Amino acid sequence: MSTILNAFSEAGALLASFDADFLAIVGLSLRVSLSAVLIACLIGFPLGAAVALFRFPGRGAVALMLNTFMGLPPVVIGLLVFLILSRSGPLGVLGLLFTPTAMIIAQAILVTPIIAALTRQTVEDLWREYGDHLRSLDARPLDRLGTLIYDARFSLTTAVLAGFGRAIAEVGAVMIVGGNIDHATRVMTTAIALETSKGNLATALGLGIVLLVIALAVTATVQVINAIGARKAAIV
Amino acid sequence: MSARQSILPLEVRQLVFEASGTRLLHDVNLSLTVGQRTVILGPNGAGKSLLLRLCHGLLTPSSGDINWRGAGTRDRAIRHQAMVFQRPVMLRRSAHANITHTLKIRGVARSERRERADAALALAGLSSLADRPARLMSGGEQQRLALARAWITEPEVLFLDEPTASLDPAATRAVETLIEGFHTAGTKIIMATHDLGQARRLADEIVFLNKGRLVEFSPARSFFENPETEEGRAFITGDLLW
Ligand SMILES: Nc1ncnc2c1ncn2[C@@H]1O[C@H](COP(=O)(O)OP(=O)(O)O)[C@@H](O)[C@H]1O
Ligand SMILES: [Mg+2]
Numbered sequence: 001m002s003t004i005l006n007a008f009s010e011a012g013a014l015l016a017s018f019d020a021d022f023l024a025i026v027g028l029s030l031r032v033s034l035s036a037v038l039i040a041c042l043i044g045f046p047l048g049a050a051v052a053l054f055r056f057p058g059r060g061a062v063a064l065m066l067n068t069f070m071g072l073p074p075v076v077i078g079l080l081v082f083l084i085l086s087r088s089g090p091l092g093v094l095g096l097l098f099t100p101t102a103m104i105i106a107q108a109i110l111v112t113p114i115i116a117a118l119t120r121q122t123v124e125d126l127w128r129e130y131g132d133h134l135r136s137l138d139a140r141p142l143d144r145l146g147t148l149i150y151d152a153r154f155s156l157t158t159a160v161l162a163g164f165g166r167a168i169a170e171v172g173a174v175m176i177v178g179g180n181i182d183h184a185t186r187v188m189t190t191a192i193a194l195e196t197s198k199g200n201l202a203t204a205l206g207l208g209i210v211l212l213v214i215a216l217a218v219t220a221t222v223q224v225i226n227a228i229g230a231r232k233a234a235i236v
Numbered sequence: 237m238s239a240r241q242s243i244l245p246l247e248v249r250q251l252v253f254e255a256s257g258t259r260l261l262h263d264v265n266l267s268l269t270v271g272q273r274t275v276i277l278g279p280n281g282a283g284k285s286l287l288l289r290l291c292h293g294l295l296t297p298s299s300g301d302i303n304w305r306g307a308g309t310r311d312r313a314i315r316h317q318a319m320v321f322q323r324p325v326m327l328r329r330s331a332h333a334n335i336t337h338t339l340k341i342r343g344v345a346r347s348e349r350r351e352r353a354d355a356a357l358a359l360a361g362l363s364s365l366a367d368r369p370a371r372l373m374s375g376g377e378q379q380r381l382a383l384a385r386a387w388i389t390e391p392e393v394l395f396l397d398e399p400t401a402s403l404d405p406a407a408t409r410a411v412e413t414l415i416e417g418f419h420t421a422g423t424k425i426i427m428a429t430h431d432l433g434q435a436r437r438l439a440d441e442i443v444f445l446n447k448g449r450l451v452e453f454s455p456a457r458s459f460f461e462n463p464e465t466e467e468g469r470a471f472i473t474g475d476l477l478w
Binding site for chain 1: 292293294312314315317318319321325327328329330337338340341342369389
């Protein structure tokens, strides 16, 4: 019980202190996860929509891969990326291992299947409604894709938030490819793991509370903006 | 709209449509020409929607031919057609943006879209609702928007599938007036309805369907005054058993 109480005062102290190290950790967490989500959106939206709309060779395989990767544990993805980026790996020459870039890559791989799979479902549903009109217009495939993604944008926010939640909360992938190096690749989740292993439970829990608050703040902001936009466009 | 050669006439030969082993349309033969307002009439489930969707190219025939005799090989016949559905498909955008979307799809330059959309909205009496989200408009307003959206594509053929089936009399009249506008501008009207009154008001010729078969194809006047078949007579008097 006292650990939990201590945790809250630790969390309060951390937030109030504006400690440079702590802010750097928070900043890196956000930078890595938001970059990963952005990349995942750029790939996942068109990919998911294409799987929903088009019949192409390998479509079944892509769908299977999306669903499989959606459930893969972060450590496995971290390990794969580690092997690829390690000095003896195929992309070893880039020297990216143990950098924030490596962490962004790993999280992007983690998040893309989630966004793509949810996009596929959303776009399929909307196509059922829009299909007649878009086919009657003889809209080109890319125009169909663009129309559906644009008009589904408020539902797709849910996918983006799910992806962000997965990225900001995961520890396995960033730990393996980032290495939790102080002042370089340490993020909130790896810091929590470290503090826990050192027995500093109150600090670990304090960091956890801060993580929760930040995730909540991001989600709430996005949802409010989304709700206002959706109301304006009369989505519901 | 009529400066070029038209994609009409439309020749339908031995058209059959089946779904999951059931034959829903049986050997339909039709020839539709420029100028006549064609009304496809028949009770619910007769196959009116199927026939329209097949002709427009939204469905593929199980067998038989649908031939736009005037269409060249250069572009697709569907590009010269538009369709308005019983339940209008409204994009999740404003009324105005619903129209500019169509203009964009059809390759109209961005600089021209606004003005042309304004003109189409004015024509449909929707100028004051330009910024209203389309999905918040009333049924009648939505159907008028669908017609405005069809109008800006300058179709040679306009398919309408029971466009007033869920509208009140005033909204129905507004929609019928717009349909007349298309006709006056030279667009071929092909409309499905089960509403006898509407068919009497709008039709030049009647395609009477029942149970997936073409029962009569005749000028409107002779169909209503002197139907050739018992089924046609029964439908007109409201006694059709099905
Ligand atoms: N995809 C389909 N699969 C099976 N039956 C269908 C399908 N589409 C339509 N039908 C059936 O075909 C018949 C004709 O349908 P429809 O053309 O919609 O009639 P109408 O428009 O004249 O009311 C109906 O009995 C309908 O249930
Ligand atoms: Mg119908």
